[in-house]
Every structure is written in structure tokens, then in C-alpha cells.
Amino acid sequence: MKTKYITLLLLCTSTFAWSQQKETQVQLERRKQQIMIEIKSVQKLLQVERTKERNILSEIGEYNRKISLNKQLIKNVQQQINTTNNTIAKTQKEINTLTAELEKLKADYADIIEKSYKNKSSQSRMMYILSSDNFLQAYKRVQYLKQYAEYRKEQGEELKEKTIVLNEKVDKLNLEREKQKVLLNEQQANQKELEQDLIAQTDLMNIVKKDQKKYNEEIKKKQQETKEIDRKIQQLIREAIAEANRKAREAAAKAGSKTTKSKSSSTSAAFELTPEGKLIADDFKANQGKLPWPVEKGYISLPYGDQPHPVQTHLTIHNSGVEITTEKGTNARTVFQGEVLQVQVLPGGNKAILIQHGDYITVYQNLSEVYVKKGDKVSLKQSIGIVNTNSSNKTILKFLLTQNADIKNPQSWLSRSN
Structure with missing residues (x-):
């Protein structure tokens, strides 16, 4: 027994x-x-x-x-x-x-x-x-x-x-x-x-x-173009915040209510949130680490922040967002519900879309075609445009995330798998 x-x-x-x-x-x-x-x-x-x-x-x-x-x-x-x-x-x-x-x-x-x-x-x-x-x-x-x-x-x-x-x-x-x-x-x-x-x-x-000199010049030129686009994006964000605040104050004055300025920003550019806007911001923040990827398929080919150049390691490059390599013809999609703040043509001819989520903004950069316009309400995972494919046949979406005008690391907000 x-x-x-x-x-x-x-x-x-x-x-x-x-x-x-x-x-x-x-x-x-x-x-x-x-x-x-x-x-x-x-x-x-x-x-x-x-x-x-x-x-x-x-x-x-x-x-x-x-x-x-x-x-x-x-x-x-x-x-x-x-x-x-x-x-x-x-x-x-x-x-x-x-x-x-x-x-x-x-x-x-x-x-x-x-x-x-x-x-x-x-x-x-x-x-x-x-x-x-x-x-x-x-x-x-x-x-x-x-x-x-x-x-x-x-x-x-x-x-x-x-x-x-x-x-x-x-x-x-x-x-x-x-x-x-x-x-x-x-x-x-x-x-x-x-x-x-x-x-x-x-x-x-x-x-x-x-031919190291030639390639160093090529890398520096690319970095200069990237910095110019980053400055343009920052300018667009500040202008969009200022315009959104003006509209919010006008709407609040008509309704007899008040707006609340976001305290999270270290810069002067900060959204004045309505109670509804604050709820959206809180909901967005609660989903940190769980947001879907801005493309259905792909991988991060260049992460966020300062890093050695993948080829010329003695050169340091900076990335204000994440670059996601995907397939030709892929649609960019929203990572959260929100409102289109701006659609802008960037230096080089490609387009960027800025979407507001309370006092957070997501930026979808390097689009050849867009499906939305300023003021549109968008839902989760909605297709908003086609990611551009360059002359080397690379299809790369640059994705940025800010709270007010403060740039955040998008990788810490996206889910681990797409």
C-alpha cells in the first residue's frame, strides 16, 4: 500500500x-x-x-x-x-x-x-x-x-x-x-x-x-537633416499646444467652466486641460507599457536616445523617438484614441501626424500619404496613413511621444510585442 x-x-x-x-x-x-x-x-x-x-x-x-x-x-x-x-x-x-x-x-x-x-x-x-x-x-x-x-x-x-x-x-x-x-x-x-x-x-x-571620410560626411548630413526635422516637430508641438489652449479657453468661456494647466511639463508649453481632457490624459498614462505598436508588423531598428552609430561607433547619434522598420505599403495606426492636432509636410517631402491624448501627444513621422485631417477624432488602432518607402526600399516609421512639449521614451510606453 x-x-x-x-x-x-x-x-x-x-x-x-x-x-x-x-x-x-x-x-x-x-x-x-x-x-x-x-x-x-x-x-x-x-x-x-x-x-x-x-x-x-x-x-x-x-x-x-x-x-x-x-x-x-x-x-x-x-x-x-x-x-x-x-x-x-x-x-x-x-x-x-x-x-x-x-x-x-x-x-x-x-x-x-x-x-x-x-x-x-x-x-x-x-x-x-x-x-x-x-x-x-x-x-x-x-x-x-x-x-x-x-x-x-x-x-x-x-x-x-x-x-x-x-x-x-x-x-x-x-x-x-x-x-x-x-x-x-x-x-x-x-x-x-x-x-x-x-x-x-x-x-x-x-x-x-x-573611404571613411565620405561615409562620415554622409552620416553627419543625415544627422543634420534629423535635427532639422526634430526642431520642426518641436515647433509644431508648441504651436499646436498654443492653438489648442486658445480654443479650450474660448469653449470654456462660452460654457462658463474652467481649464486646468498641466503641471507635468518642465517647459512653458503645456496644455490647459478640460475635465474631459484630464480624464483622457489619466487613461493614457494608465496604459504605459501596454500601448499597441503604431504598425501591425515590424521591429525597432533604431531605439530612443543617444547611442553610438551602428557603423561608425566613434560617432554619437541621437534619436528623439524610435524608428520602426516595417513592410512596404504598411499603414501607420494610432496607439490610443485622440484628436488630430496637426498634419504637416516635413523637410524632405514626407508627412507627420500629431495626435493629442489629453496632455500627451503621439507623432507619426515619415508618411507618404495620410487619411486624416486636423480636428478629426481617431480611435484605437485606426489607420491614419501609409509609411513611406525610400529609394533603398526601406519602410521606416519614426514614432515620437511627448507629454506637453517634453519628449518621452516611446519604448517604455509600447507593449513588448506588436
Whole structure:
């Protein structure tokens, strides 16, 4: 009986541990699929760039991204291999324990069968009862024979149960070993691809080194254009805030109500919020880290803030938002409900849309076509325009987020996956 309870406890414990392990494996597999989708997207861009006029800096940037993703993929698969190895070791230990228990149980059961065989005739059992000294002893012998028969039945059932559990464990072990083989093959393929990408990246870097002055000038020119656009966006935000406040004061004067100036801004440009505007701002703030991405598919190709240039690492570049690389023809979409503050053509000819959410503003930059106009009310995930595709066939949306005129890091506001 005791061994039966031990087997049940072992089965329950291993099932719980397996469910936890399975959950971890599911999370790792989900993340692996996300990384692989990004790698395919980057690989597609690299293939397209090779068919067009070659942009070395752009190509190196894509290789940097692909190498980073491949390293993440290798780490992810290694974690899966480690998890599988742990499962194999644990399952093998359980099989060894069950096998030992089963062997002992078989020996005990064989002993019971042998004893039963010696006393199998009904005449022997009857003589055993009739030879009792008194009625009480006869009664006890009858009960003993019943219990012995029941014990024999239980031992037989336990033998069957342990055999089933053992077979299940062996099947699980074989499955995990097959999974391990697949993962090891994946890891070898990923490592090989990483090595090839590193060679290609080194070749491109050598080309840049031969004409470093030219590429430095190209980078500085690009940064100057970016700064000019950033200044234009800041100007648009301040003008939009001033106009929104003027309209809010006029509306409040007609209604006999008051507006409240936002206190969160370190600058003089701050929204004067109506009670409704404050509710929207509070709701927007409550969704920090949970906002949907401004495109359905894509990856962050240039994060927020100061950082070394991906090619010329001695140069520091600044990004006021995040640049999200996506597919050609992709629509930009709103990350929250709000009102269109401004639609503006930027230096270079592309358009930007500013949307107000209380005292927060989201900016969708580098659009070739827009679907909304100033004053429009927009809903969550509404398509507002087409992201521009440049001459290198790159489709990049620049997304900014401010509270009043204070720039925030958009990455901390967007959900971790799109």
C-alpha cells in the first residue's frame, strides 16, 4: 500500500514540475518564433538592397540587426536545449526509481502467487478453517483469507499501474530526446548563419574604412537633416499646444467652466486641460507599457536616445523617438484614441501626424500619404496613413511621444510585442 502512495506522489509531483517546465518551453518557443520573424524581415531587406543601388551604411545596419537577432536566437535555443536536458535527466531518474519499484513489486507478487498456488485448493482453505480451535479463531482465519485475496488483487493492480506509468515515462523520454536532436541541429544552423553574417559584415566594414571620410560626411548630413526635422516637430508641438489652449479657453468661456494647466511639463508649453481632457490624459498614462505598436508588423531598428552609430561607433547619434522598420505599403495606426492636432509636410517631402491624448501627444513621422485631417477624432488602432518607402526600399516609421512639449521614451510606453 505504501509503495502505491509513493508512486502516486511521484506521479503528481512530476506532473506539476512538467507543467511548469512546459510553460517555460512554451514561452521560449514563442520568443523564438518572434525572433525568427524579425530575422526573415531583415533578410528580406538585405536581399532587396542587393538588387538596388548599394547603400553600404544601410546594409551594415541591417547586418548589425540580423547578427544581434541571431545571437538572441542562439541564446534562446540554448535555453531550450538546457530545459530539455533537465527534463531528460529528471525523466531518466523517475524511470530508474519506477523500474526498481517495479522489480521489487514483481518479486513480491511472484512470492504471493507461489504461496497461493501451494494453498490454491478449496479443500486446503476449508481444512485451514475447520482445524481452528474455536469459532473465534475460525472467524479470524476466514477474514485473513479474504484480506490475503484482496491484497493479492491490489498488488496485481499496482503492478499494472506502475507498468503503465513506466511506459509513459519511457515514451516521454524518447520524445524529449527527439526534440533535443532537432534543437541541436537548429543551433548548428544558427551558428553557421551567424558566422557567415559576421564575415559579410566585416567585408562591408572594410569597404567603409577605405573611404571613411565620405561615409562620415554622409552620416553627419543625415544627422543634420534629423535635427532639422526634430526642431520642426518641436515647433509644431508648441504651436499646436498654443492653438489648442486658445480654443479650450474660448469653449470654456462660452460654457462658463474652467481649464486646468498641466503641471507635468518642465517647459512653458503645456496644455490647459478640460475635465474631459484630464480624464483622457489619466487613461493614457494608465496604459504605459501596454500601448499597441503604431504598425501591425515590424521591429525597432533604431531605439530612443543617444547611442553610438551602428557603423561608425566613434560617432554619437541621437534619436528623439524610435524608428520602426516595417513592410512596404504598411499603414501607420494610432496607439490610443485622440484628436488630430496637426498634419504637416516635413523637410524632405514626407508627412507627420500629431495626435493629442489629453496632455500627451503621439507623432507619426515619415508618411507618404495620410487619411486624416486636423480636428478629426481617431480611435484605437485606426489607420491614419501609409509609411513611406525610400529609394533603398526601406519602410521606416519614426514614432515620437511627448507629454506637453517634453519628449518621452516611446519604448517604455509600447507593449513588448506588436
